[in-house]
Amino acid sequence: MTPSKLVFKNLVRRRGRFIFTLLGIMIGMGSFVTFMALGGSLKSQIERESAALGANLVVTPKGSCAYEQVSILTGEQLPTTITGDEVASISSIEGMTAIPYLAERSAIDNRPVSVMGVLPEETIKFKNWKLDQGGYFPADDSEGAVLGSILAEQFGLLPGAEIRIRGSQIKVLGVLEETGGKDDLTVFLSLPQAQRLYDQEGLVSYVAVRVDRLDEVELYANKIKEKVSLGVVSDKQMRSSVLSIVGTVNITLQLIAAVAILAAAFGIVNTMMTATYERKREIGILQAMGATRTGVFRLFLLESGVYGLIGGIGGAALGGVAAVFATPYISQNAATSFVKGAQVSIDPLMLLGAILFSTLVAMIAGLYPAIKASKLSPVEAISYE
């Protein structure tokens, strides 16, 4: 016999109560782990997209809010209010490159996809794209479409195939190499063709700007503001404002999970208190056999700790599985939710931390019952009928 074996025998003697208490902590820890994993995935996705944008500054319609900044990173449709004249005057500033985008939506096989109007020659240089199959737009106003790699694979589209956008048949010119960002899930058209198809002649959604000298980002932001009456954000500002929204959502979710864990902790207190009363006589016998108060305290604390440990392991497994299934639906937008490549980032350290946290919470919950048990006088315990 060892203390841990004794604890285990005591744990499983009331199987139903053991399982229900365990379920409580598993559900609490499971939701906590799910939300942590989702938050981590959202955050890393935003950082990835922001890097893929490859811009130091983004020019947006005036008064655009954080929601639109999220849309730039996720490829949602945006209001198109920036005119060709404004793009021209931004482009005329020396020492930086300005790339206009027209962000629209369409559907292939009734599934929503992002459509992006771009200036072919400048964008391929700006984004450093490589072609995987087929060719690229031969000229800046060419007709035809270039597809992101995952989108092409998902719909089985090869160069030469045709897709239908706003009632027009458009020939697929080529497929890009995988970039790891939302470009993989986008249909690219030349800007003039996109503007024609969507009746947005001369208009764009936003302009990505890369400056030649990074230390002068602020200066160029001011130059742009002098020339045109539009909003200018740096990629850092955009990322931090988007991350702060994500952060708020994460904290809210984690608070909900914390409430679930707290409720589970009281479940443990309840179970252990009941066990203390039930085993009052046994505690007396243990003391008569030579168990110290500390020994009794340790046995009970260990018992509640085991609830936390097993519950934490179960919760981490449950939460990990839930996160894998939920991430595609939550962390990506509607256009990409069905596409493979949704990445859930589960940090093994986070799982380990969750298990330790769960054990700690359970042991704290077990403190009061364990103290109660250890304070029982042997005589009182034995005389209890």
Place this chain on the structure above:
Amino acid sequence: MSDSVITVNNLVKEYGSGAAMVKALRGVDLEIARGSFTCIVGPSGHGKSTLMHMLGGLDHPTSGSVTIDGQEIFQLGNKDLARLRAQKIGFVFQFFNLLQSLTATENIETALMLAGVPEEQQKKRAKELLQIVGLEEKANAKPRQLSGGQQQRVAIARALANDPPILLMDEPTGNLDSEAEAEVMSVLEALNRQGKTIIFVTHSNEIAARAEHLILVRDGQVDFTPSLKIAS
């Protein structure tokens, strides 16, 4: 006296205070000889069990002292007192001696664990102890699968786990039939012959008649009348 294993001096135990105060023990003095078989008898509620709990250091007196093997036990801290119980004293109570979720062997192993016997030696020792009380075939039975007499024999085996010199019995045969009582008594008498000091609280005249020494506890005081026959 060098051959007394337990010496009790002016032991007083009071419960409550003021008008509601109950004097369970009113100054008890006694000595228990090493290797003796002593019965504590007396009417219910007159302090037998209280005295017995004090002898085993399970309860603290209001005043007075209990000395076991030269050690005044109430001067020990909780931890040392617990160690003394593990090493020197084996307890058997009237009811519910065993941990219900454990088998006979496991109950004995738990006592060995508390005395610091390494796990790999526990099984062998538990087997030997069950042989002493004649229950080796019930090694893996849970308490509820055992008869009352068998349960008490397992309890005795467990009390013997650490080979304590003293066995304290609080009416161990109190709820047994005469056949089971005989089983238990023959085990105890054999142990006594091997040198164990046995202190036995009982209501039974037959058992008291078999004791070497008789201590009558009445109104919280001790009355040494070895020839006394109890009218209960």
